[in-house]
Amino acid sequence: MVGMFVNTIPCRLQLDPHCPFDKFVVTVQHFLIKALAHSQLPYQQIVSSNSIAANTLFRFETREEYAASDIMSMIDNVCLSDAGSPNGDSSQVAMFDLILTVRYDSNNKHMKILFTYSKDLFEECTINTMAQRFRILLRQLFEQNLERQQPIFSLSLLLPNEVTLQQELNNTQLEYHDDNERQRAKNTIGQFFSQQAVNLSQKVAVDYVLCKRLLFPLGMSQMQDALFSSSYYRWWFLQRLWTLNTFWLSHISGTSFYNSYLRLCGARIGQHTIIDTTFIDAPDLLQIANSTYIGDEAVLSSLTYYDRTFKLHPIRIGSNCAIDCRTVLYNGVEMEERVLVKSMSPVTGYFSSGSIVDGPLKQIDKEWSNSKNNNHALSKPQNVFQLISILMMLFLHIFIVTFTCWCLSTKMPLFIRLAIVWLTWSTGRMIPCVVLLKFIVGEAQPGIYSLNSWYFLRKFWLRQLVVRSLAFSFVSNIGPYHLLFPRLLQWLGARIDEANDVRISQPHFLLAFPTNLVHIEQGTTVNGFVLFIPFTVTTDGLCKVNCIRLGRNAQFGNHCTIQQGANIAERTLVGTMTRINEETNTVIDNDSPGHVVLGIPARLMPFQRDIPISVSANKSSPYIYSDLASAICVQFLVKVIISFLFVHAYLLLPIYFLLAEHFISLFFFALPREICLLDRINRWRYQLSAILTLDFYTFIAPLLGGTQWLVILFRRLKANIGQDVIIGEINAIEDWKHVSLGSHVRVSATAKVQVRDT
Known part of the structure; x- marks a missing residue:
């Protein structure tokens, strides 16, 4: 509709798409005349009684009047030229938003x-497109014979380029050179996308950028909306994509390539900035200035949950700042x-220049605030x-996968080949990882180095790259606390007093630390997700490297952080989520049963730990390798089942994961509340449950985070959870059957709910 609509009531007219256009014009004409008959009542009676002149509501104004036959002859002789830009004065004030003026020149026989x-409402390109569509419509109406009685639905508003595109998309008459092309043509878009995602999984990260442009075309600005609204699920979908991409993004983190990718995602990243974390939930709201360092597993969280709403907050970080590992913003x-945030410190609000944040403590160093800029270029x-x-x-x-496929016979069933390739890729990464760390990366020496030095790149950045890409295969194939892990660290240069009396849950965290700088004494137990930081960034923008010592019979709780220079005395219990650095003092008497260290930063507690139970050291080498072989056999069995279902009955895959979840639930529910040794558990059952759990966490859990399906799953795993609960990730709760959450609880994706005593 075009024109001025003041005190105007639109008239509704039912359209028949098969009605000819000339008949439609006559119908509209009669309809308007009929409506015009009632336009002056009862207003006309009021005008007549008061002798006030008035115009009719419906008004059609022309300069000259012609008979109907003359008008039709004009239309037949109309010449439609190309639409052009207006030649009028662009500075003229428009009386209305949009006006369509039709003028006929009787001398030139032109209309x-x-x-x-x-211009405040429309752009010139929009009006040009509208004029071109109007011109195409006029051509169809008046440059053809009206006696053809063409129906309304046959009229088109498509531009020539749009018609060409439509024909190309609808063209299914293609020639196929082989059966593979014919089979690919039969696949749907969803099947083709799934196939490409499997073949080129490292390119899935590009999908985040494309989906973000589609879901948030104007960018993900600071906003607040209701939970479970369309905005929430759009953000949730992007966050799930980001979670699926973290493995491949970890390959480029800490480089300028990662900064470029974040800029594509909407973040504003300065020059020479080092970002070594992938825990980012809203890149659009992230702004980081020049020469700033952000450590591994630092959480940059813009999301805040409320009772019924959620809000996305901006994160702005100035230049020359140093944010250490596992810091939470x-x-x-x-x-x-020039703000220094030490490891595992919670940060929120405003921080002035020269601030130093150490856990709950905050101080200002005026000398550092006036120092020169760091150079990370x-x-x-x-x-x-x-x-x-x-x-x-x-x-x-790619080589491991392609070489394995090349070696296998094509006569072998597809699901067997797929299982072998999968197992080879999963287990084959262990040998290159050890070889690269031993002979390419090599040993590192204590000292202070620049973040842009060749020594730092070869000894620390390259080590991080190898470990992130290859080292997780040790845990995924062998399982935690295997006796092979201490022997592996010994071969790589670590000093371990008694390898059979040391328990390490996840060796890839220790492999990220230069192994020649690690000293582990007898009876030490390192539990899950203990992060060993090989260097700390100083106020001068340099990295400091030193040795670490884990004393005899020391125990480390889940998710604690051990920084360079840490010296853990014997019989020390490091609690969950505790930070140990070179300033932590845990020196105790040899006759003491041991102390407990807790907090950020770590502090000695006024109570002592229980006397640790000594672990038997009579494990022989054949037992170690037979246990490794059994773990690989269980891995292969599980992969054969999944591959068979994926190839022949992919609709049964959800049933398989439901059965796996049921087995995991029954197995862990049968465990005692306190387990001192894993030897009490049947190894086959434990390996099977660990593999099923890992597969479930790999394929299903990333899709459930932040949804009510995850809450339902935890309830199936015997967790006591109330109503209206949101849990960001499945890793947030580990001991399911011992956890109770009330109603209206919000658990962030990086939060950890711990109940087990170490």
């Missing part, structure tokens, strides 16, 4: 159509330049070195 529009953060050869290293890691993954 001129003019669009007058307000949440609920809106604004930092000035890498040279072109260093950037090329990083690029080649990343490509070699990706090539190694």
Whole structure:
């Protein structure tokens, strides 16, 4: 509709798409005349009684009047030229939003159509497109014989380029050179996308950028909306994509390539900034200035849950800042330049220049606030070195898969080949990881180095790349607390007093630390997700490296952080989520049964730990390798089942994972509340449950985070959870049957609910 609508009531007219256009014009004419008969009542009676002149509501104004036959002859002789830009004065004030003016010149026998529009509401390209569509419609109406009685539905408003595109998309008459092309043509878009995602999984990260442009075309700005609204689920979908991409993004984290990817995602990243974390939930709201360092597993959380709503807060970090590992930035953060945040510190609000944050403590160093800028710039050869290293890691993954496929016979069933390739890729990464760490990366020496030095790149950044890409295969194939792990660390240069009397849950965290700088004494137990930080960033923008010592019979709880220079005395119990650095004092008497260390930063508690139970050291080498062989056999059996279902009955895959979840629930529910040794558990049952749990966490859990399906799953796993509960990730709760959450609880994706005593 075009024109001015003031005190106007639109008339509704039912359209018949098969009605000819000339008949439709006559119908509209009669309809308007009929409506015009009632336009003056009862208003006309009021005008007549008061002798006030008035115009009719429906008004059609022309300069000259012609008979109907003359008008039809004009239309037959109309010449439609190309639509052009207006030649009028662009500075003229438009009376209305949009006006369509039709002028007929009797001398030249030409009809001129003019669009007058307000530039505050319309762009010139929009009006040009509208004029072109109107011109196409006029051509169909008046350049053809009206006696053809063409129906309304046959009229088109498509432009020529749109018609061409439509024909190309609908063209299914293609020639196929082989059966593979014919089979690919039969696949749907969803099947093709799934196939490409499997073949080129490292390119799935690009999908986040594309989906973000589609779901948030204007960017993900600071917003607040109701929970479970369309905005929430759009953000949730992007967050699930980001979670699926974290493995491949970890290959480029800490490089300029990762900064470029974050810029594509909407973040504003300065020059020479090092970002070594993938825990980012809203890149659009992230702003980081120049020469800033952000450590591994630092949480940059813009999301805040409320009772019925959620809100996304901006995170702004100034230049020359240093944010250490596992720091949590949440609920809106604004930092000035030169702010130092030590490991595992919670950060929210405003921080002035020169601030030093250490857990709940905060102080200001005026001398540091006036110091010179840090220089983290890498040279072109260093950037090329990083690029080649990343490509070699990706090539190694591709080589393992393609070489295994080439060696297998094509007569073998497809699901068997798929299981063998899967198992080879999963287990084959262990040998290259050990070889690269031993002979390529090598040993590192204590000292202070620059973050843009060649020594740092070769000894620390390259080690992180190898470990993130390959080392997790140790846990995924062998399982936690295997006696092979201490022997492996010994071969890589670590000093371990008694390998059979040391328990390590996840060795890839220790492999990230230079192994020649690690000293582990007898009876030490390292539980899950203990992060060993090989260096700390100083106020001068340099990294400091030193040795660590884990004393005899020391125990480390889940999710604690051990920094360079840490010296853990014997019989020390390090509690869950505790930070140990070179400043932590845990020196105790040899006759003491041991102390407990808790907090951020760590502090000695006024109570003592129980006397640790000594672990038997009579494990022989044949037992170690037979246990390893049994773990690989169980892995192969599970992969054969999944591959068979994927190839022949993919609709049964959800049933398989439901049965796996049921088995996991029954197995862990049967465990005692306190387990001192894993030897009490049947090894086959434990390996099977661990593999099923890992597969469930890998394929299903990333899709459930932040949904009510995850809450239902935890209830199936014997967790006591109330109503209206949101849990960000499945890793947030580990001991399911011992956890009770009330109603209206919000658990963030990076939160950890711990109940087990270490």
